[in-house]
Amino acid sequence: MLRPWKLEFEIDKKLEKAVYLQIADTIIVDIRSGRLKAGDALPGSRNLALMLKVNRNTVVEAYQVLINEEWVISKERKGIFVSDKLPLLRERLSAGHPNTEENSFAFNRPLINFDDGHPDSKIAPVTELARAYRQIFNRKAKWQMMGYGNEHGDMEFRKTISQMLNHQRGMHIDENEVSITRGSQMAMFLTAQCLLKTGDQVIVENPGYKPAWKAFEYAGAELLPAAVDEEGISIKNIEKLLTKNKNIKAIYITPHRQYPTTVTLSLARRLELIELSNKHEITIIEDDYDNEFHFGYRPILPVSSFAALNRYVYVGTLSKVVAPALRIGYLASKNMNLIQKIGDLRKIIDVQGDVIMEQAVLQLIKEGAVKKHIKKATVHYKNKRDLVYDLLEKNMKDIADFTLPEGGLAFWIVPKKHLNWDVVTALLLEKNIHIIHPKQYSYDHIINGFRLSYGSLSEEQLEESIKNISEVLKTQVQ
Incomplete structure (x- = not known):
């Protein structure tokens, strides 16, 4: 029997609540959210105990709580299943609104x-994008775009991106130092695979962006968390980590609007971070995930725009600007050896990007539609x-x-x-x-x-x- 559901659970030792109750309550949350639906099968107690690295009896007790409270039912020789008669439904009905329009709306909205x-x-420019696609397919030289292209993306598109970064974000790069990707997460994954190896360490903001952390861990790196306050990532924390650890290869930051707290990395800390990066020969991986939408005088320039910085990878996206469903990310770096490795890896997993899409977006940029x-x-x-x-x-x-x-x-x-x-x-x-x-x-x-x-x-x-x-x-x- 297939059991695709996986419990996302971490034991919180600070809580006085017993572990079996933590497990039971986490499963209840998944049932309430709809992640687990009526009739869904739960893992056997032995398998779940192995997954969570707890004693099997702990899982058995958690399941017994769920059975007693009627969240799940036990079927002989078949397993544990989410109940068809969820107590959440009875709780709402018993609140005094049985079979009313209001109550029905609450379940279905x-x-x-x-x-x-x-x-x-x-508000995405869908009409303009569709028109650009049609015009591209009506070009006389359209068949030239049907073959394989460059693994880093269309050269003219990369040139336009480099010009945008230079003119609007104060950077100093050319098209050969830019690689187009299917979204910023792909850019992060390619960077991690080509920059890091097993045993390397990466300093990350805490709290921070876990999808990027997972890309670093998948490359074999160890994460070293540094605290975040009202001025951004703590330089004192970074200095302590540099003193205690000898395999730090990168620092991952979201300085423009830190994820998730939205604070901006102060100028003083930017300069200190650049100094530390140069001194210890560490690459700064800068994720500028929402630069475009700024309501003040102008966006703060990226850390990567500072001429004094020797090693960086700058990651950005156009998906939020054009349309979320279109995966358009990019990375930029002066490290040509890294760019070459990224291109080689890209050819293995994806050969190239979407040339037609790049041409369509390029046309929108040239027409001024994106602006x-x-x-x-x-x-x-x-x-x-x-x-x-x-x-x-x-x-x-x-x-x-x-x-x-x-x-x-x-x-x-x-x-x-x-x-x-x-x-x-x-x-x-x-x-x-x-x-x-x-x-x-x-x-x-x-x-x-x-x-x-x-x-x-x-x-x-x-x-x-x-x-x-x-x-x-x-x-x-x-």
Whole structure:
């Protein structure tokens, strides 16, 4: 029998709650969220115990709790299955609204999802992009684009990207130092595979961006977390790590708007970081994931734009600008040996990128359609940001701390008291609201804060959900 579901669980030793109850409650959260559905099979107690590295009796006790509370049922000689009669349904019905339109709507309305900070696909320049595609296929030389191209991407497209980086972000590179990828995550993976080897170490921001961490770990590297405060990654922490460790090869940063906290790395720390990078011959991997949407005077220039920096890989994306479904990322570096390795690896796994898509986006850039869209989108997101700030001021200022971000598509919310985030996320799911669990940002502990993205949500969804989130938080901070 196939059991594709996998429990995402880490034992929290700080909690007084027994481990078997932590396991049971984590499974309940997955059932409430819809990740586990009625009739789904759970792993056998022996297999789950091996997966979680706990005693089998601990899993048996967790399953017994779930059976007693009727979340799951045991079928003889078949296994454990999610119950068809979930107690969550009875809890809501017993609240006093059986068979009413209001109650029916609560079960069927779509989930309000606070994602990482995705853009609003409804304002993407789809019409312009479709027109560009049609024009490309009507060209006389269209057959020349049907063959294999360069593993780093179309040369003219790379030249345009390098010009954009030089003119708008203060960098000094040419098209040969740019490689186009299918999204920034692919750029991160290629960089990790070609820069790192087993036994190397990478300093990362804590809290930070776990998909990038996974790329480094997959390359065999060990992660060394450095704390983040109101000025960005801690230089003192980095210096301590450099003193204690001898195999540090890279430092991964999101300095423009740190993920997830949105703070900007201060100028003083940027200069100190460059000095440390040069002194210890460490590569700075800079992830500039949302540079385009800035509401102040101008975006802070990348660390990679400083002429004094000797070693860097700069990673960016156009997916948020053009359309999220189109995977357009890129990386830039002065390290030509690294660029060559990345090209060689790219040929093995993907041969080349999407030449037609690159040509279409290139045409939009040349026509000024991308610039026009960014200008329009910036106004759109600024209005949303201001709305969210007003809603937060109205609903959360007494229970949480937050600041008005100068750009990007998310706020960072820090409750004034430490909360049990398993309980908070479960209660929000009952209100059809999903936020990313804070454990997804942290290396070694659950940070007391969450990322409130607003780019992809409507004004009505934001108004409703922020009010509901504040109500849930108030029940937990009192």
